[in-house]
Amino acid sequence: MxxxxxxxxxxxxxxxxxxxxxxxxxxxxxxxxxxxxxxxxxxxxxxxxxxxxxxxxxxxxxxxxxxxxxxxxxxxxxxxxxxxxxxxxxxxxxxxxxxxxxxxxxxxxxxxxxxxxxxxxxxxxxxxxxxxxxxxxxxxxxxxxxxxxxxKEDFLIKKSLELIFHNTENQSISNLSSSLKISKRQFERRFNTFVGIPPANYIRVSKFQKSLNLLLTGKYQKLSDIAYQFGYTDQSHFIKEFKSFSGFKPKDLSKNENSQxxxxxxxxxxxxx
Missing domain, CATH: 2.60.120 (Jelly Rolls)
Known part of the structure; x- marks a missing residue:
């Protein structure tokens, strides 16, 4: 296809x-x-x-x-x-x-x-x-x-998306709300309204998507390398998150890709x- x-x-x-x-x-x-x-x-x-x-x-x-x-x-x-x-x-x-x-x-x-x-x-x-x-x-x-x-557009939320994009693996809600000089609760409410998912969840999905892109390139030696690169606690945490967002484990990626x-x-x- x-x-x-x-x-x-x-x-x-x-x-x-x-x-x-x-x-x-x-x-x-x-x-x-x-x-x-x-x-x-x-x-x-x-x-x-x-x-x-x-x-x-x-x-x-x-x-x-x-x-x-x-x-x-x-x-x-x-x-x-x-x-x-x-x-x-x-x-x-x-x-x-x-x-x-x-x-x-x-x-x-x-x-x-x-x-x-x-x-x-x-x-x-x-x-x-x-x-x-x-x-x-x-x-x-x-x-x-x-x-x-x-x-109208919410330029504060737009700025938060840029911050997440450039430093996905190390971002947290506390860091973002502090950088943007807004309360954590208000930031989460505005983010939900404009983006549709909670900021913590958005960060998790962004980390997953970046790790997926790296997996597809094949430019890695071990899954643990990807886990640590994108800020996962360990390889088990990475596998659990990957399956949560994709429906399968990283080791099954080639199977899903080849079946198209x-x-x-x-x-x-x-x-x-």
Missing amino acids: KIYFKEPIEPLKNYVKYFWHTNFERPNHNFFKYNMMADSSPGLIFHHDNGNATISERDGSKLPNAFLYGPSNKPCSNFDNGNSFLYGVVFQPMAIKSLFNIDANLMKNNLLNLDNFIEHNITDKLLNSKKLESIELIFNTLIKKQIRRVE CNFHLLTERIILN
């Missing part, structure tokens, strides 16, 4: 990390299970097979053709039974509150049908778009429109200009 990535245009970069698209092609429309790891970034997904929704949850209920999803702090599984086209937008962590004025903590491990809070017929517009360029234009136009409506059942591990990624 190939996943194509594209960077956002300049006006969108404060809110969008990247765009992506791919096709799931399977003979006989066999069910395909793919796992999603914990991810602190929200996003949008549009998917269909000849106009029909193909992605379903474990209980068989179909997901909307176009939906906004929030940050997640646990792994989950979805299923696909079509030769699906998927197009996605991955946002910066604060985008749900900034762009859509939705308290991000209401979106944790949750999703919303795009038709219900953006434009009533946006799914129809997407389904009627036969070219990739048309779909890109719809999403770019939508995001630009939402940017013009941004009322994990969306984050699909190896053939193509960057578009």
